Amino acid sequence: xxxxxxxxxLIALCVVALAIGQIIFKLVGSRITGITDLFTDLGAAALLGxxxxxxxxxxxxxxxxxxxxxxxxVFDAIVFxxxxxHIPDLMGTLEACVTHLRPGxxxxxxxxxxxxxxxxxxxxxDRIGLxxxxxxxxxxxxxxxxxxxxxxxxxxxxxxxxxxVWAQTLDLLPITLQGILYRIFYVRNQSVFMxxxxxxxxxxxxxxxxxLPRDISVVILRKVx
Numbered sequence: 477x478x479x480x481x482x483x484x485x486l487i488a489l490c491v492v493a494l495a496i497g498q499i500i501f502k503l504v505g506s507r508i509t510g511i512t513d514l515f516t517d518l519g520a521a522a523l524l525g526x527x528x529x530x531x532x533x534x535x536x537x538x539x540x541x542x543x544x545x546x547x548x549x550v551f552d553a554i555v556f557x558x559x560x561x562h563i564p565d566l567m568g569t570l571e572a573c574v575t576h577l578r579p580g581x582x583x584x585x586x587x588x589x590x591x592x593x594x595x596x597x598x599x600x601x602d603r604i605g606l607x608x609x610x611x612x613x614x615x616x617x618x619x620x621x622x623x624x625x626x627x628x629x630x631x632x633x634x635x636x637x638x639x640x641v642w643a644q645t646l647d648l649l650p651i652t653l654q655g656i657l658y659r660i661f662y663v664r665n666q667s668v669f670m671x672x673x674x675x676x677x678x679x680x681x682x683x684x685x686x687x688l689p690r691d692i693s694v695v696i697l698r699k700v701x
Contacts, residue, residue, distance in 0.1 A: 542572035553582040592691025628693040635697035647690035
């Protein structure tokens, strides 16, 4: 997966759903609180150990946001890594983010992009009767499927409805073989055949990925007051 470094000066950071990949904050002397439910899966817990090493999490809490936070707990930034799209109570979650951000704090939303090339290809295949790639994009038939699939502007508008101000949007791609394999084969009950087709198609697209619409977006919003 590609790595994006942010130069924002942050002291207290809350990362929801620690994950291998997209976002690493370049911080010195920061207090990082991680929230995850991945301990229910031993394999994911092993990956989590690597993620903790990357983030340097000083506190790790098992459960869900915002239930694992104290009512008066506030942060300089709250980061959602590939998790917001799984949460049914979208508005309640965003309201909680505003509550737990300090004035000037950042909400960082790292989500799959509905405008990305992989989503568009899967959508096209679904329209002609080949449904499995599109089902995989939505992670159907898994414990926690996607209930939303956002465009970057969707996230911006949702944040603005909560009084947040847009700061930055970054478009990212899973540009390494490891990242591509993780995303394609994350859905465990999909057929090996369909996974192989998806992998082959992705590898064929690799030279074009730099100019095609990106399939991962990071939208950064700021709490003004």
